[in-house]
Amino acid sequence: MRDNEAPRAIRRADYRVPDFLVDTVELYFDIRDTHTRVTAELVIRRNPASDRHDVPLQLDGEGITLREIALDGIELTPDEYVLDERSLRVPGVPAAFRLRTVGDIDPAANTALEGLYVSHGMYCTQCEAEGFRRITWFPDRPDVMARFRTTLEADRAAFPLLLSNGNRVQHEELPNGRHRATWEDPHPKPCYLFALVAGDLACHEDEYVTGSGRRVSLQLFVEPQDLDKTAHAMESLKRAMRWDEQV
Numbered sequence: 001m002r003d004n005e006a007p008r009a010i011r012r013a014d015y016r017v018p019d020f021l022v023d024t025v026e027l028y029f030d031i032r033d034t035h036t037r038v039t040a041e042l043v044i045r046r047n048p049a050s051d052r053h054d055v056p057l058q059l060d061g062e063g064i065t066l067r068e069i070a071l072d073g074i075e076l077t078p079d080e081y082v083l084d085e086r087s088l089r090v091p092g093v094p095a096a097f098r099l100r101t102v103g104d105i106d107p108a109a110n111t112a113l114e115g116l117y118v119s120h121g122m123y124c125t126q127c128e129a130e131g132f133r134r135i136t137w138f139p140d141r142p143d144v145m146a147r148f149r150t151t152l153e154a155d156r157a158a159f160p161l162l163l164s165n166g167n168r169v170q171h172e173e174l175p176n177g178r179h180r181a182t183w184e185d186p187h188p189k190p191c192y193l194f195a196l197v198a199g200d201l202a203c204h205e206d207e208y209v210t211g212s213g214r215r216v217s218l219q220l221f222v223e224p225q226d227l228d229k230t231a232h233a234m235e236s237l238k239r240a241m242r243w244d245e246q247v
Helices: 225-227 230-245
Strands: 020-031 036-046 059-062 067-072 087-090 096-105 116-119 123-124 146-155 160-164 166-171 178-191 196-199 202-209 215-222
Touching: 036 146, 059 096, 067 166, 123 215, 146 196, 160 178, 178 230, 215 225, 215 230, 225 230
Parallel strands: 020 146
Antiparallel strands: 020 036, 036 096, 059 087, 067 096, 116 123, 123 196, 146 178, 160 196, 166 178, 202 215
């Protein structure tokens, strides 16, 4: 629900399966002082459980300035898609395809605190329940599960820590004092669970040894002045993991 918008009833009886499914998502965040450019590559297919096989692709999106859109590597002209304040529609798509969009957002001006926004100098996300549509165009609903690979690029001095879902698989230094990190989440998830942080945080690091002897790295990230307050949280995390294994 947006500002000044009356609440709308959502009834279970009205549920309809999604017409399209997203298998993988590749995101590239280029964080700049004036804006953040988000490049999204979605691998999409029609849902075999849907009986609507001729409907156009419709993605949710709000507060994004479209810069590029391409279908299977071919750039679309403005008469080949429909863009409004709430959605992006592409008619005549095949049964399976790759969609690439490039859009600009302004996290510093995002006072809705949904999607990607700036708080105390850090870039943070809040995507639950429908905030991901403020980051990029996507079927923003909890029954569309996808695997995410996320790359963040930013100024290293201002944002030494670049975090997202999953495991960090790459980090590299770039010219002009910038750097980038890539995170890969192997588990399919709805977009409302997407998370991103770019800022200056301290890390409390420890490890958990599973019953089979596997060592799992544990990291808690907090503002530097709160680092000495994380011991209880780390111990609680390890106890929870131990309970999970035993029970």
